[in-house]
Amino acid sequence: MEPNADPNRLRLATAGDIHCNEERAEQVAAAVNALPGDADIVLLAGDLTTHGKPEQAKPLAEACAALDVPVLAVLGNHDWHADRVDDLAAVLADGGITLLDGDVARCQVKDHDVGVVGVKGFIGGFSGSHLPDFGEPILRELYSATSNQVEALERGLAQIELCTTKIVLLHYAPTVTTIQGENPGIWAFLGSDRLAAPIAEHEPDIVLHGHAHSGTFAGQIGPTPVYNVAIPVTRQDFWLMDLELNAPAGSRVH
Numbered sequence: 001m002e003p004n005a006d007p008n009r010l011r012l013a014t015a016g017d018i019h020c021n022e023e024r025a026e027q028v029a030a031a032v033n034a035l036p037g038d039a040d041i042v043l044l045a046g047d048l049t050t051h052g053k054p055e056q057a058k059p060l061a062e063a064c065a066a067l068d069v070p071v072l073a074v075l076g077n078h079d080w081h082a083d084r085v086d087d088l089a090a091v092l093a094d095g096g097i098t099l100l101d102g103d104v105a106r107c108q109v110k111d112h113d114v115g116v117v118g119v120k121g122f123i124g125g126f127s128g129s130h131l132p133d134f135g136e137p138i139l140r141e142l143y144s145a146t147s148n149q150v151e152a153l154e155r156g157l158a159q160i161e162l163c164t165t166k167i168v169l170l171h172y173a174p175t176v177t178t179i180q181g182e183n184p185g186i187w188a189f190l191g192s193d194r195l196a197a198p199i200a201e202h203e204p205d206i207v208l209h210g211h212a213h214s215g216t217f218a219g220q221i222g223p224t225p226v227y228n229v230a231i232p233v234t235r236q237d238f239w240l241m242d243l244e245l246n247a248p249a250g251s252r253v254h
C-alpha cells in the first residue's frame, strides 16, 4: 500500500492489551502484517503479553521487525507478572520496538517534530476513591510508586514542550471518563487521576491508554482527548486515527 502522502496528517495505529502468547501468535502476527501502509507510527499501550514471559512477546516483535515506521510501547501489569522485564525488553528491542518507561521518543514525521511520552502509570483511584499516602509502609510504597509515574509523566511532557505534536502513551487510565462501564469497585485498580494533573497542565494533543477492558473508548482531560485503545474496547486489532498536524490544538484528532 501507498505511504500516507498528506504532509499534515499523522496516522496513528494504536492497540492496548494485545496479550500475545503462544496461542495468539499467528493472530497477532497477522494483525501486524495487515497494518495499512499509510500508518505513520504504531503505539502499543501495554499488556503486550499475557504473563510477561519473554517468549510470549516474540511473535509480536518478529512481526513488528518488518515495519518501517516507529513502533513505540509501554509495558502493562501483565508484562510484569513473570518479573522478567529486562528479558522481555530485549525481545522487544530485537523487533525494533522502542520501549518507553518514563522516557520520551522524538520522531521526525513529514517535517513535524513528534514527541511521545511513554509511562506505564499505576493504580491509586479517582476522586472519591483515592488510595491515601497513609498507614502501613507497603501502602505508602504503593502510593509512592504512583507518584514516581506521575513525576515521570510530568518530566516527559516538559521535555517535549516544544514539539509540534505531543502524544502521551500509558497503560493505566488517567481519567474516569474512559473507564465508564467498569465496576466502580475496581476503579482504584484501573488507574489514577493523579496522572491527569500533568496532562491538564501541558495539554498534549492526545492521550492513549489501555487496561480497562470494559471501559469507554473516548474521554477527555480538559480539552485533551483521551482514548482507551484496549482491544476489547476498540474491538479491532489496531485502531487507526489521524492527527491533523496543522489544525488548532484541541481539534486535531479525527
Ligand SMILES: [Mn+2]
Pocket: 047, 076, 077, 078, 171, 210, 211
Ligand atoms: Mn492491564
